[in-house]
Amino acid sequence: MGGVLPLVGKRLLLGVGTLFVVSLIIFWAVEALPGDVAQQILGQSATQETVDALREELGLNKSPFTRYFEWLVGAVQGDFGVSLANKRSVTAQIAPRFANTLFLAAYAAVISVPLAIFLGVLTALYRNSVFDRVTNALSLVSISSPEFFLGYVLIAFFAVQSQLFPSISNVTAGMDFDERIYRTTLPAVTLALVVTAYMMRMTRAAIINLLASPYIEMARLKGVPNGRVITHHALPNALAPIINVVALNLAYLITGVVLVEVVFVYPGVGQLLVDSVTKRDFPVVQACCLIFAATFIMFNLIADVGSILSNPRLRHPK
Incomplete structure (x- = not known):
């Protein structure tokens, strides 16, 4: 444990330093905008x-x-000043919006993380099969499609034609949990489609890379079934890259929601950021950008620490 703490401390210092540099960029970028x-x-x-x-x-x-x-x-x-548009506290405006964004990201994560790991294991287990090729092709389509395009496609099929879900996710503070889940399903699925594809491909690559290891070959020579080889031997050793990609994609779920929130008019931080840019409400813009940056850096730190704790080679590089 003594070797872990210095590494974690270095990552934390790097994170704080990165956030300080990002805060400089955010402030001076807004400061450089033309006009009084x-x-x-x-x-x-x-x-x-x-x-x-x-x-x-x-x-x-x-x-x-x-x-x-x-x-x-x-x-x-925790004090970001006062909004120029309505003279209200910026923190008071962002707090409920950030809670909505976290809810949307958590909903998308509950869908995407188990599905991505399950599909990654299956495609590694049945490598080069029809299932593997079809799944990889669909994941490439999902990765290549912009979020707003996927959102409009889902709206066309599930909101306009079948009318299963609403096209506008207008959630409120006093809404029941079931109703909130119902209204948030389409934006959550939109985010999950892109994130699942990334995590599935990374999980597949990590497991396939480990399947070429000597201890995997020895397990197969002993007659261990293919499924047990992956679940008991390959998957535990693939935890470091899987944790890394899951944490990074969770960061994307929170920081990459701007387009999705705008498409579905979802009352989150991304929608607030776009509205504030339109109104030139600079204190709100700066606060939203800093919160997004801090969240992304925090999840990067979680990914680094998770990789260090799950991989002894990173704790003892020599």
């Missing part, structure tokens, strides 16, 4: 005195470095 925020809020007919007063109220008369460090300190404490 105060002027755009008040309109072209506003007097210069009114614009100056609003700039002072919003803190825009301070230097960019001062505003960045004030924003960063507030973000660390």
Whole structure:
């Protein structure tokens, strides 16, 4: 355990450093956008005195470095400032939206992770068979199709023609769990189609790579059935790459929901981000981008730590 803690500590420091660099990029990218925020809020007919007063109220008369460090300190404490569009707390607006995004991502993960591992094991077990080739072809189609295209296809078949599910996922805070599941099914399936394809192919590749190992050959020579060879010998040793790809795809489920949420008008962080860009509500845009970046970095850390804990060779590289 003593060798694990320094490695985990290094990954955590790298994660914090990466998040700091990303926060710099987010703030200065928004800062570099053309136009005066105060002027755009008040309109072209506003007097210069009114614009100056609003700039002072919003803190825009301070230097960019001062505003960045004030924003960063507030973000660390969970305070992202006040929205320019409605003067409400940014944190209060994002919190319920982020809960909706997490629910959608969790729903998609419950569908995709078991299905991907199951299909990956089966395609490795029946490698080069018709089932393997058909599954790989379908996974390539799923990976190559943009999420918004898959979403519109699902809407056309399951919402417009068969009317099994609603085309708009308008969930609310007081909605029953069953109703929420019903309204979130189409966006969850849209995300799961892409993620399942990635994880299935990675699981298949990891297991096929291990099947060429000497201890697998020895197990087969002893007459161990093919299914037992995979489930008891190959799959446990393939945990490190599988954990890695699952964690990275879970990060994608949360950070890659923007297009899916827009297509299904789902009230998550992605929809809030698009609306805020349209309104030039920069504090909300910065907060959403930072939350997405922090979530992605966190899942990358989980993937690294999971790989270290599940693979002794990573704990003892020498």
